[in-house]
Amino acid sequence: FVIDLLSCLPYDVINAFENVDEGISSLFSSLKVVRLLRLGRVARKLDHYIEYGAAVLVLLVCVFGLAAHWLACIWYAIGNMERTGSERMGGMKIGWLDNLADQIGKHYNSSDRMSGPSIQDKYVTALYFTFSSLTSVGFGNxxxxxxxxxxxxxxxxxxxxxxxxxxxxxxxxxxxxxxSGTARYHTQMLRVKEFIRFHQIPGGLRQRLEEYFQHAWSYTNGIDMNAVLKGFPECLQADICLHLHRSLLQNCKAFRGANKGCLRALAMRFRTTHAPPGDTLVHSGDILTALYFISRGSIEILRDDVVVAILGKNDIFGEPNSLYGRPGKSSADVRALTYCDLHKILRDDLLEVLDMYPDFADVFWSNLEITFNLRDVSATRGR
Structure with a gap:
């Protein structure tokens, strides 16, 4: 408040009165410098709206211009002091103001205080000198x-x-x-290629590795979400995860009726996976340890290389954990047809959350509609 008050006082109006002492007038004029303290507030606002590097650059340019202005004022004061002193002592007039007067043809007259270069000529010339000196150009004129x-x-x-x-x-x-992003991409890609070359990965698997890396990078820009979240407290992690999985938790029928605490616990346990075309997500005979929710793309279900189903957005595959005490084996292969994004939650994590919220567990199992049950029932009967 004090800075704003001192900055908005009408100093020019105060100086306009003829009976104001010259020293007091100069004191009032010097208080205008207080306005420069508001640059800190401008800097903080710029930091919010501009990228950090650009904000620093803008501030440095402004400081550079401000320093040039101050130095130009000092340069003019030195020239004026030198000219006044030479007049009083009757010496040679060799200061820069006298040279400027000779160059533009506006000579000083000791009997006329208004003679010589105008204030605009003096300021522009002084500012020109300071800028040329600060930038090491120095034309010499x-x-x-x-x-x-x-x-x-x-x-x-x-x-x-x-x-x-x-x-x-x-x-x-x-x-x-x-x-920096491009450099990180090429660095990571070089590591992948070195890994492939060192371990002599065959051509088909090599192509799948490179395609997955490119797809994952384009989706995440090389940012490991789990590594980023580790630096935040658990309550903030839950809010971030709830935001990242909001589409699934809001649109899927199975999660209707869950309170905020239950949704936060589920969001903390969901993981997002990406798959390029041709990538096999689940192989026949694999233990079904997770439930998958398709967020984007299409996948195909194959048994003995025969397509038995094609699933798309909002479809769910896995097994109904409530019907079986132990996880079963997959009866088919699950392969991506297009670039796919999936939310998955591990069986143990899902059961843990439902144990914490038993009232919601019954609602969840009754509303859960698994599009394709991958459990191999024949293997279960055989045991």
Whole structure:
């Protein structure tokens, strides 16, 4: 509040009164610098709306321009001091303001205070000098002549070298960050190819490995969701998982009637898997340890290489765990026809959640409609 109050005071109106002392007027004018403290608030807002690297770059450019403005004001004050001192002492007029007056044909007249270059000419020239010095360009058409001007120019060069290096260092970091995803992809792909070459993986399996990696990368951008979630508390993990699996939990009939706590517990135990075309999700004879919910794509069920069913979005396959005390074996192969995304939950995890919420368990089993039961009933009877 104090910063906003000091920033909004009408200093120009106060200075307009003729009876205001010059020292007090200068003090009021200097309070305008308080407005610069609001740059911190602008920086925080930029950080929210712009990518971090871009926000840093924008702030650095603004700081660079602000530093150039301040240095230009100091450069003008030094030139004005040198010119005033030379007039009083009757010395040679070799300051940069005198050179500017000679170049543009607006000479100073000691009897006329308004003579010489205009304030616009002085400011633009001073700003031009500071920018050319800070960026190490230095055309030389505006140059220091007196000792104070030369000392100040050395300081400007030192400041400019540091700021120049800082800005270009951040630009390099931003460009590197833009291509960091591509670099990570090629690094991971190189590891996969080295693994294939070292272990002499055959051609068909090699192609499946590369296709799965490419599909998984395009879907997740190389981000391991489980690794990311480990860095958060369990309550926040549950909320994130509930958001990631919201479509399944809201649209599937089996989960209707579940309270928020039950849905959070289920969401924590669901895992998302991806499969490229031709990938076999379940082989005949495998132990059925999970229940699968198809989120996207199509799969085919095969028995003895004969397609017996084709499943698509919102279909469910596995086995009804409530009917059997122990997991059974699969009676068919399950193979992806297209790129597929599936939600799966392990049998033990599902039974654990239903044991924690027994009231919901009966509702779940009555509403669960498994599209294709993979359990090999003949093997169960044989035992």
């Amino acid at each position: 505006v140059s220091p002549n007196t000792n104070p001007e030369k000392i100040f120019s050395i300081c400007v060069m030192l400041i400019g070298s540091l700021m120049y290096a800082s800005i270009f260092g951040n630009v390099s970091a931003i460009i590197q960050r833009l291509y």
